[in-house]
Amino acid sequence: MATSTRRKRKTPSSTTDRATLYALAVVAGDIVAGPHVRNACRRHLDDLEHGAKRGLRYDEAIAAHVIAFFETKLCLSEGQFEGQPLKLEPSQAFIIGSIFGWQRETRRYGWRRRFRRAYIEQGKGNGKSPIAGGIGLYGMTADKEAGAEIYAAGATKTQAGILFRDAVKMVDKSPELDKRIRRSGGPGREYNLAVLRTNSNFQPISRETKKTGSGPRPHFALCDEVHEHPDRGIMEMLERGFKFRTQPLLFMITNSGSDRKSVAWEEHEHAVKVAAGNHDAKDEDAAYLGKPIDDSTFSYVCALDPGDDPLEDPSCWIKANPLLGVTIDDEYLAGVVKQAKDMPGKLNGILRLHFCVWTDAETAWMSRAALEPCLADFDDADHVDAKAWIGLDLSRNRDITALACVVKTGEVEVEAERDGEKQIVLKPTFDAWIEAWTPGDTVAARALVDKQPYQEWIDARHLHAPKGASIRFDHVAQALAEYTHDFDVQAVAYDRYAFKASFEPECAKLGIAVEFVEHPQGGTKKGKPTEAMKAVAEMEGREPEGLWMPGSVRLLEDAILERRIRLKTNPVLISAMMSAVTDEDKWGNHWLAKERAVNKIDAAVALAMAIGAASSMAASDASAASPWDDPNFNMAGAA
Incomplete structure (x- = not known):
């Protein structure tokens, strides 16, 4: 752990103040914390x-x-902590005690709260x-603020409502607050x-409110x-209203991000x-100098020290997770670390969400260690x-066109995290395989440019190469017609590129009667839910969603990590899976990025689309079962 020269200071050794006790313990090394939290504690002690x-x-x-208000008036409302008093952990007592205990002297109003802004990153x-x-x-x-206006602010209405609903649930659990607080809207x-x-x-x-x-x-x-x-729209609008208050507070909470041009990075x-x-x-390099920079801002930024490796050294996990062992446990973090190792495409998101690392580097999407256990010959x-x-x-003229087929083979029990608790849930198992086509006339030239053994794949019948300088969509349509004859094809997920103009007419010539479902690629567009998707969503008690690539990629990742999918061995698919990289937005959604992949990843994209369609349209066997399928069922027994 990084250290810095410590100045001698008088320590309030007899204090019972929990914020100060935490600061003393962190500075002494009795509580492990990251560099910026150590600095925040030194600042607290220096300011004393x-x-x-x-x-x-x-x-x-x-x-x-x-602190007493939190611990005597508030109760938690979910998971393993349902109904329990909100007992503050040492780091939380430091945050609350510091924000409310520090004061500044003003000419007009006397002593008022010092901190008008607080930034918490954990x-x-x-x-x-x-x-x-x-x-x-x-x-x-x-x-003691008359006409106090309190706002839970988010980038979207949904996000703002999450924090607000947490507060509502705490009111529901507190008899004293329940008597004093009136709610608007139904339960x-x-x-x-x-x-x-x-x-x-x-x-x-x-943020929509700023327009009003x-x-x-x-x-x-x-x-x-x-x-x-x-x-900064919503935050600036709210901070402008502070001029009407004598001791307002902007309380900001966040995970780490990746956009270094964002308000969060600033x-x-x-x-x-x-x-x-x-x-x-x-x-x-967070060297502590102790010079006052902004006396109105409280800082609690969790981070690792330079040289810490959370993938190999669990001892550093607590620096980003001060409630490790309380609300989050070592076993859970060990699981996400394993995911990061098995699936490099998840690495950056895991580093940001769980280990407070601001990331921006590209990583491969899939590791061979994750993929190989799922490969099979069937x-x-x-x-x-x-x-x-x-x-x-x-695909385009010089790319690979890919068709992926997914069949549901059953269900398996999987341990999952739900509302802070580990539960056993049923998830589907799949068999999947791909077919791929490439223009036959340009194979040799492209093999040199792409550095791929296309001819070997063609000779082994892993890749189709019909004659021509561009993809022959009539061959692809013929293959689809054979699938509709041999299998009960529920849906074909497609992207708009070349579909209407080139592929759909070929399907019409062959009289293919199957449901085509739009599945946009990229990370911004989402298709419309079909009636089948709506029915499954209603059965599972969730809102129906159309197909989109971030969701499908996540479903494929989960199936691979949980060993719920068998992939028929095909070097075209293996190359695509191992070559793929991802793009990501600021919300952590990620999708396969063709433009930046070293090799062609069309087969991986098609596979993700097929998994997305299967998962959205195939109901759980348990939830889909009808009582009439039970020979022992009768209405009298049900009554």
């Missing part, structure tokens, strides 16, 4: 010693009062949302909490998942410098007449 010179003081009684699952919801409830009910559809006696309210707000010019006057603004905010960099008291502090003729789903990736 020297802050009075800048008009600052720390009020332990106020800090204790707010790994996923470390209790950020309950803390934010609790701060909102405290601001509305116990901060599960609340859109406002209010304390009528003080004319205070708490509601979700999203409604001019909120926030007492507290709680911004969730800052790394997902496309700009806030991250500022928070790192603030904690270090060093205008030049960076992630890789005869697809064994599945004749079975229900099948097809993914079709039509």
